[in-house]
Amino acid sequence: MAGDAGGRRGSGGDSLASAVPPVRGADQVKRLEGALVLGGGPAGAAAAIWLARAGRQVTLWEKERLSHHKICGEFLSWEAQAYLGDLGLDLAALGAVEIERVRMVTARRTVEGRLGFTARSLTRRVLDAALLDVAAASGATVEHGVAARELLPSGEVVAGQGAVKPGALFLATGKSNLRGCMRDGEGTLNQQLGFKAYFRLAPAERAALAGHVELMLFKGGYAGLQLVERDAANLCFLVSPERWKACGGDFHALLADLAAEVPHLARRLAGAVPLLDRPLAISGVPYGFLHRPSGGDSIWRLGDQAAVIPSFSGDGMSLALHSARLATGALLTGRGPQDYARQLAKDAGGAVRRAAWLQRMSGREGWVERVALLPGVLGLGARVTRLSGRAVRRARAV
C-alpha cells in the first residue's frame, strides 16, 4: 500500500515560524482570535470543518508533514459514513469498498451474519488527507508539520520554539497525550500490542473476503481482516505482549504462530504479498478510557482524547466524529466544554463500557465458543458496542 495514495505535502510545513513566535516573555505569546485544533485525524479535521463553515476562525496543527498510514482496521460504520457525508466526503469516489457481512472465526469454528447496514472501508491515509483538504477548502488554516509540545497553565500552547494563546482549544491528538493536559485515566485494558499490515491476497482468497469483515479470535487477542481500496487487504490485530515475546519480537514469526492457531488466517494469507515495508505497531492503547466531565474542563477533548472504545467495535472513528459534532455544536451555541463532555459521556459511555467488558470476556478460554458464537449474539454484540442511532441523529440535526 505504501505509495498507493501518494504522500502529499501539507499546505504549511514551514509556516510554524509565522504561526508561533519564539517564547521569551508574555508579550511574545501570539494570541489566536479563533480556535486552535491540535491533531488532524477525523476528530480534529471534522471540528475544524464545522467551525470554519460556521464562519469561525480556526487553525489546525497536525504534527505529520505528509499524509500517512495509521493503525486502524479502517472499518467505517454507518454512523461514521453519515458524518463523513455531512462533511462533504464522497467515499465511493475515494475508492471505499462496501462491506455487508461479518464472519467471526475461531480456531475451530466460523459463524457468519449480516451486518444490518452497509459498512465501508478506506485507508486512513486517504480518508484523513481528504478530510484535511475539506478543512482547508472550508476556510480553516491547516498547518502540517506542527507538533504541540505542551499546554501551559496560562492556556498557552507551546510548539517548537514558540507559543500561542487561542480563543478556544480543541485537543484531538488521538492516543498521544499532551503535556499539561494528560488524560484523567488510562482506561482498563491497555496491555495489548496492536499491528497493522496490508497484503495483496491470492485471487481466490480476495474473492472469498470481498464484502466481509472477518474477526478472528486467538489466544491473547484478535484480528480484523477486510479489503480496502485498490484491492488491498488490511490485517489489523491486537496481541498479548507475552505472545509477542514468545515469538522473539519478530512480526513474521508472530504471523506464522497466529496462522498455526487459526487455519482460516493461514488460508487467507497463503500466497499473499505484503504491501508495506514493515507493519505499523502501537502499544499502550487506553481501551475503555472515558473522560470524566468536571468543573475544571476548559478545553474541548475530542476523539480518542475523550473516549477510547475497543477496536473490534469498529466505532472509534464515528465516536471521534460524533465528539467533534457535539463539541462544535456546543461552542457555537454558547455552551462550554463541561456541558459537551457530559453529553458525550452520556452518548458514548455505555458503548465503551460494554465493548470493554466484551473484550475482557473474549480473552477467557472457551467463552467465545460457548456464548459469542450462539445465533443472534453476534448482531446483538455489534449493536450494543456502538453509538446509538438516536444520539447520532440528534447531534446531526443541530
Ligand SMILES: Cc1cc2nc3c(=O)[nH]c(=O)nc-3n(C[C@H](O)[C@H](O)[C@H](O)COP(=O)(O)OP(=O)(O)OC[C@H]3O[C@@H](n4cnc5c(N)ncnc54)[C@H](O)[C@@H]3O)c2cc1C
Ligand atoms: C488496532 C486498532 C484498530 C482500530 N480499528 C478501527 C476501525 O476499524 N474502525 C474505527 O472506526 N476505528 C478503529 N480504531 C479507532 C480509531 O482509529 C480511532 O478511534 C480514531 O482514529 C480516533 O480519531 P482521532 O481524530 O481522535 O485521533 P487520530 O486519528 O489518532 O488523529 C490524531 C492526530 O493528531 C496528530 N497529533 C498527535 N499528537 C500531536 C501533537 N502533539 N500536535 C499536533 N498533532 C498531533 C496525529 O499525527 C494524528 O494525525 C482502531 C484503533 C486501533 C488502535
